Amino acid sequence: MTKDKEVELIRILEHNGRIESDVLAKMLDESEEDVKKTIQKLEDDHVILSYAAVVDWSKIQSEESIAAMIDVKVTPQRDVGFDEVAARIQRFPEVSALYLMSGTYDLSVVVEGQTMAGVASFVSNKLSTLETVLSTTTHFRMKKYKHDGVVFNQDEKDRRMVVSP
Structure with missing residues (x-):
């Protein structure tokens, strides 16, 4: 081929x-x-790593979870840069995605949990306590509109009242 x-x-x-x-x-x-x-x-050759379904968990109320995107500022380590701290962070079971970023923060960590308190506990007890982590900023996901190219809730009507002058 x-x-x-x-x-x-x-x-x-x-x-x-x-x-x-x-x-x-x-x-x-x-x-x-x-x-x-x-x-x-x-x-x-590890080009295809996984096959996954995109699921709208909000339709299964008992399985809905809390997701947060956490901006992390870290001190890079000599000779390994950000790789060593990223390797430590990715081992936490709460972490579903981890990216090296450009800009104000170094790493973007996506965390999923059952409650906001659970996610907050992960940030304060596990992530923030790593010696190379300087600061974190947590953003909680409120609603999912599109993920991996799939649009969610396409059939929902906009119920807001139209206001015009």
């Missing part, structure tokens, strides 16, 4: 990882065997 077709395959799978290999083969004008081999190679 050519590199261009491989990239096209990756884009298709990123958008919908459930497409059957025979359908992918038709979409790419390739044999099903080549598609399966390429997917296996991409998984073995």
Whole structure:
């Protein structure tokens, strides 16, 4: 499979990882065997890391969680920069995503918990106590409109009253 077709395959799978290999083969004008081999190679090479469903947890009330984005300012370590502190932070089970950022803060940490108090406890007892962490700013997610390209609550009507002069 050519590199261009491989990239096209990756884009298709990123958008919908459930497409059957025979359908992918038709979409790419390739044999099903080549598609399966390429997917296996991409998984073995850690290009494709995971297949995930985007779920609207707000529709399952007993499973809804609190999410927070935490801006973290840290002191980089000699010879390893931010990698060592990032490795420590990513090991916490509460952390669902972690990014090195440019700008005012160094790291952006996405945390999920069952309650605001649980997230606050993580920040004050685990994250802020790391010796390289200088400061944190926590932002709680209020509502999810779009995630990984998927728009949430498309069928909800805007119930605000229109006011015009």
